[in-house]
Amino acid sequence: MIEIRDVTRAYGTFKALDAASLSIGEGEFFSLLGPSGCGKTTLLRMIAGFDNPTSGSILVDGQPMDGIPANRRPTNMVFQSYAIFPHLNVEQNVAYGLKRRNLEAAEEKRRVEEALAQVSLSGLGKRRATELSGGQRQRVALARALVMRPKVLLLDEPLSALDKKLREQMQVELRHLQQTVGITFVLVTHDQYEALAMSDRIAVMFGGRIAQVAAPKEIYQKPVNRQVADFLGGMNFVKADLVEEEAQAIVVDTAGFGRIRTEKPAAYRSDGGNATLGIRPERLRVLWDDETASHEVAGRVIDRHYFGEITHLIVEVPGFEKPLSVTETNSFGADDIPVGAPIRLAYDPDALVALAD
Amino acid sequence: MTAVAERIAEIGTLRSRHKSWMRSESAQGLALISPTLIFAMVMLVVPILVVIAHSFWTQNYLTIDRTFTLEQYRIALTEPIYRDLLLRSLWISLVVSAATVILAYPIAYFISFHGGRHKSLWLFLITIPFWTSYLLRVMSWKVVLGFNGVLNSALLGMGIISEPSPAFLYNTTAVVITLAHAWAAFAILPIFVSLEKVDRTLIEAATDLGDNPLRSFLRVTLPLSIPGVVSAILIVMIPTVGDFITPKMVGGKDGVMIATAIQAQFGKGANWPLGAALSVATMIVVSAMAGATVLLLRGMARLAR
Numbered sequence: 001m002i003e004i005r006d007v008t009r010a011y012g013t014f015k016a017l018d019a020a021s022l023s024i025g026e027g028e029f030f031s032l033l034g035p036s037g038c039g040k041t042t043l044l045r046m047i048a049g050f051d052n053p054t055s056g057s058i059l060v061d062g063q064p065m066d067g068i069p070a071n072r073r074p075t076n077m078v079f080q081s082y083a084i085f086p087h088l089n090v091e092q093n094v095a096y097g098l099k100r101r102n103l104e105a106a107e108e109k110r111r112v113e114e115a116l117a118q119v120s121l122s123g124l125g126k127r128r129a130t131e132l133s134g135g136q137r138q139r140v141a142l143a144r145a146l147v148m149r150p151k152v153l154l155l156d157e158p159l160s161a162l163d164k165k166l167r168e169q170m171q172v173e174l175r176h177l178q179q180t181v182g183i184t185f186v187l188v189t190h191d192q193y194e195a196l197a198m199s200d201r202i203a204v205m206f207g208g209r210i211a212q213v214a215a216p217k218e219i220y221q222k223p224v225n226r227q228v229a230d231f232l233g234g235m236n237f238v239k240a241d242l243v244e245e246e247a248q249a250i251v252v253d254t255a256g257f258g259r260i261r262t263e264k265p266a267a268y269r270s271d272g273g274n275a276t277l278g279i280r281p282e283r284l285r286v287l288w289d290d291e292t293a294s295h296e297v298a299g300r301v302i303d304r305h306y307f308g309e310i311t312h313l314i315v316e317v318p319g320f321e322k323p324l325s326v327t328e329t330n331s332f333g334a335d336d337i338p339v340g341a342p343i344r345l346a347y348d349p350d351a352l353v354a355l356a357d
Numbered sequence: 358m359t360a361v362a363e364r365i366a367e368i369g370t371l372r373s374r375h376k377s378w379m380r381s382e383s384a385q386g387l388a389l390i391s392p393t394l395i396f397a398m399v400m401l402v403v404p405i406l407v408v409i410a411h412s413f414w415t416q417n418y419l420t421i422d423r424t425f426t427l428e429q430y431r432i433a434l435t436e437p438i439y440r441d442l443l444l445r446s447l448w449i450s451l452v453v454s455a456a457t458v459i460l461a462y463p464i465a466y467f468i469s470f471h472g473g474r475h476k477s478l479w480l481f482l483i484t485i486p487f488w489t490s491y492l493l494r495v496m497s498w499k500v501v502l503g504f505n506g507v508l509n510s511a512l513l514g515m516g517i518i519s520e521p522s523p524a525f526l527y528n529t530t531a532v533v534i535t536l537a538h539a540w541a542a543f544a545i546l547p548i549f550v551s552l553e554k555v556d557r558t559l560i561e562a563a564t565d566l567g568d569n570p571l572r573s574f575l576r577v578t579l580p581l582s583i584p585g586v587v588s589a590i591l592i593v594m595i596p597t598v599g600d601f602i603t604p605k606m607v608g609g610k611d612g613v614m615i616a617t618a619i620q621a622q623f624g625k626g627a628n629w630p631l632g633a634a635l636s637v638a639t640m641i642v643v644s645a646m647a648g649a650t651v652l653l654l655r656g657m658a659r660l661a662r
Contacts, residue, residue, distance in 0.1 A: 050561055070564045083562035087580050087658075096576075097566030148566065 001026040001184045002047060002152060007056035009042050016042040018208040019056070024186060024201075029178050031187045031195040034205035035231065040188045041156060043205075047186065048154050049073045061151050076145035077154040080161070082137045084129040090116070090140055091125035097148045115147035118177060135166050142174075146181065153178075155187045159194060171197050192232045196220060204228045221280075224265045225356040229278050236284075236324050238277045238352070250275060250354055255319035256297055260352050268356045276355045281312070281327040283351035286334060286343060293346030299324070301341050311335045315343055411633035421629070429634035439618060439635060446598050446615040446639070447646060449529060453536040454544075454593040454650075458586055460537065461544035465585075468545075469552035480549070483542045491539065495606045498535045502526040502607070527609025535603050540596075544589035551585025552578070583658040587651050594650065598643045615639055 004022035008015060017039040024030045032040035045051040047058060049070030058065045060074055076097070085093050094112045103111070116122050119139035124132075132140065138158060145153055158174075159167045175198045178185045189195050195202045196216040203213045204223075212224045223229035226237065240252035243259065250268070251261045252275050260277065287293060299317035311334040313326040326345060328334035337343065378384055387394075412429055415422045433439050468479045486494060501507045502525040509521040525531060555578055563573035601616035608614070615635065622632030 048565060050564075069569075070561070071567050071569055075565075077562070077565045079558050079562060081556070081558050083556065083558040085559060085562070085577060096563070100567045100572075144562075144566070 001028070001061060002186070003057075003059035004043070004047075005057050005059070007043070007046065007053045007058060009039070009046065009051065010054045015208050017046075017053075020205075020208075020210050022203060022210060022213065024184060027182050027184055029175065029185045029187070029198060029200045031189055031199040031202045032205060033189055033192060033195040033202050033231075035190055037207075038205040039208040040190075040205050044077075044154050044156055044186060044188045047152070048075050048077050074151040075154055076148045076150040076152075077156065078138075078141045078145050078158045080156045080158065082141040082158075084132070084137050084140055084144075086129050088129060089125065090121065090127045090129065090132070093129060093140055094125075094143045094147050096144060111147055112143075115143040118146060118181070119143045120173075134161055135170070138162065138170065142177075146177075146183075150183065152184045152186060155185060157188055157190070160189075160191070167194070174198060196232070204231065206231075221351075222263070222265070222353055223278070223355065226276060226278070229353075229355055234281045234325055234327065235278045236281065237322070237355070238279065239321060240275045240277050242273045242275050252277065252354070255321075256317055257295075257347070257349070257352060260349055262349075262352055262354045265354055265356050268354060276357065277352045278355050279347060279352050281325045283347060284315075284324060284326045285346045286313070286326065286328050286332075286337070287346050288332065295349055296344050296346045297324075298342065298344045301337055301339050301343050304335075304337065304339055306335050311337075313337065313343070315345065317345075408633045408636055411630050412637045414630045416628050416630050418627070429630045430638065432631060433634045433638050439615075442613065442615045442618050443635075443639060443642065445529075445613075447642065449532055449536075449612075449614060450594045450597040450600075450643075451646070451650075452533050453540070453597050454590045456533060456537045457540050457544045457593045458548070458589050461541055461589060462548055462586070464541075465545045465548035465552055469549055480546070483545055486538075487542065492602065492606075494539060495535055495603055498531070498538070498607055499526065502531055502534070526607060528611045529608070531607040531609070532604050532612040532614075535607050536593075536597050536600065539603070540593045543592045547588040547592065548582060548585040551582040551588075555581045580658045583654060587654055590650055590654070591647050594647055595643055599639060 002022070002024040004020055004024075007017055007020050009017040020039070020043060032043060034040050042051060046053055047060070047065075049065065049068065052066075063074075065073060085096065088096070091112055094115055095108055098108050098111065112125070113122065116125060119142050121136065121139050121143060124136065127136075129137070129140070138161075141158070155174075159170050162170060171194060174185075187195070187198065196219075199216055201213060201215055202219050204211045204219060206227050211228050212219060214222075219228065220232050223232060223235075226235075229235045229237075238254050238257065240254045240260070242250060242252055244251040246264070248264055249261055250264045251259065253259050254277060257277070262277065285293075287296060297317050297319075299315045301313050302316045302323055303314035305312040305314075308330075310327050310329055313328060313334065314323045315326055316323045324345070411421075413425050413427070415424070415426055415428060464483075468476055472479050499506070503509070504521050504523050504526070506525070508525055509518070512518045513521065559577050559581070560573050563577045564570075568576060598614075599616045599619075600614065601620060604612045604614045604617060619632050619635045619639075622628045622635065626632070
């Protein structure tokens with residue numbers, strides 16, 4: 001549905017986007033994830049037509065978009081600030097784009113009501129834009145774009161202004177809505193949980209470059225490099241010595257985990273004998289009493305952070321240059337483990353992933 | 358016994374209520390603005406009251422007869438000369454404010470949307486004409502529009518006319534041109550301010566929904582800048598109705614406005630009550646016209662959606 005071919009956007013010598021290539025399928029919920037300034041919004045605005053690539057080309061539905069202004073593109077956008085027209089009421093806002101299509105009054109009214117129903121705003125059509133709550137404004141922005149029946153819906157951090165509870169609710173609703181209408185959604189976000197929860201696929205971006213494109217689970221479990229691993233949540237980095245490099249795998253020695261054979265990431269480049277492994281905090285499991293595991297390490301709790309449903313334990317393990325961070329659900333009393341207590345941790349060697357730098 | 362106690366308690370609450378008002382924010386606010394408030398009352402409200410009072414009296418040579426009468430209003434509103442002058446003044450001020458706003462809007466739009474980093478420089482440049490006195494600015498229009506003026510010389514030089522035309526000066530058009538120029542900055546500023554307040558994302562949203570630049574201007578930018586246009590019109594219209602210097606300097610016989618007649622009554626005519634009645638009548642008519650214009654513009658903005 002969308003082809004991004006070698007797109008660069010330069011401002012003077014600064015490249016906001018550097019030779020990005022991407023292919024987004026029809027009906028896909030695709031997220032552009034990255035920290036602020038990574039070029040994700042620039043890319044979205046270029047798809048919408050508010051900005052033009054310095055080089056490279058963008059195709060939507062097979063049509064090259066070069067020179068086509070934003071008002072003639074088959075895309076619609078939900079703006080971060082929602083951009084609700086303050087001089088119009090909800091109905092007029094939603095009908096704004098339809099006016100140009102010369103629909104019959106009855107048909108226009110039907111489509112506006114359908115769009116309002118899709119975002120659960122039926123009956124609020126006569127409200128003025130200034131009388132709406134943040135969540136309602138967001139829904140109006142969504143309805144106003146959906147009513148146009150675009151080929152692609154672009155969402156620029158649509159949930160960032162909402163509070164946590166509402167945001168989580170809207171994540172579910174947005175995902176559900178996308179599956180109902182079947183339109184390709186491209187979402188820009190800096191919230192990794194949002195991207196993981198909603199997307200079919202995610203592109204993680206840093207400094208104008210696309211670091212990795214994959215499904216949420218793969219991005220989370222097999223990040224290609226340290227940056228991606230770090231951005232998508234907690235990660236324990238472990239230094240390792242390279243023993244053997246094969247086509248698909250590498251074998252390394254670590255001080256704490258011993259010899260590990262693991263999949264070689266695509267971006268991996270051998271730089272002499274060093275390698276970095278990573279393991280997510282929740283992949284380390286606390287061993288209680290005399291429970292044993294085939295792979296375990298022993299250490300001492302040096303700090304504990306309570307988060308309600310989970311507890312973060314910081315565990316010092318001899319042989320590791322840095323303490324390990326462990327996430328444990330509180331069902332078994334991890335929140336009661338005293339600081340200073342000796343502890344044993346089980347791990348699965350497959351959860352250790354090799355990371356490019 | 359209890360009744361007395363209640364009474365005492367009541368007085369207590371009254372006293373504390375009085376005290377709390379003295380300490381309240383509104384009382385403090387009033388105290389804070391009282392010097393300017395008193396000044397404004399003395400310099401603005403009192404003269405108006407004096408004028409209104411005079412308009413109900415009559416004058417006999419040098420003595421004022423203070424018996425209440427509506428005679429002056431009858432003269433002011435029915436004598437053809439005053440009626441014509443008032444209508445002409447209203448017409449001129451209407452044309453001037455329309456012309457000024459139409460000319461000011463693109464300038465304000467340019468500064469707001471394309472001024473870039475130099476917005477304050479542009480605004481500063483607009484105020485430069487105010488560094489000279491208004492009289493000099495009117496005089497320079499005489500130089501431009503006069504029989505041997507810049508405009509005539511230029512047209513002669515280009516061979517468009519064969520002899521100097523007297524048509525540019527001493528008429529209504531000259532008054533309109535001069536006033537429109539004089540009030541331009543006062544129209545640009547409020548329009549600029551309201552354009553600055555238009556969220557640029559809204560224009561992007563309109564574009565995203567299929568509007569070309571002209572349509573998004575008509576459907577979003579213009580309706581949202583109407584408050585600025587309304588204040589610009591009011592700022593220009595209200596003072597120009599009563600303008601005295603401009604018609605006197607460049608208006609000639611055709612450009613005479615109501616202020617000239619009012620001045621004559623307070624001066625040579627020695628009929629203060631008639632002058633006062635003309636003033637009050639003008640004030641009321643101008644207020645009505647300003648109100649009507651505001652309503653009309655709001656209605657048009659609503660239709661534009």
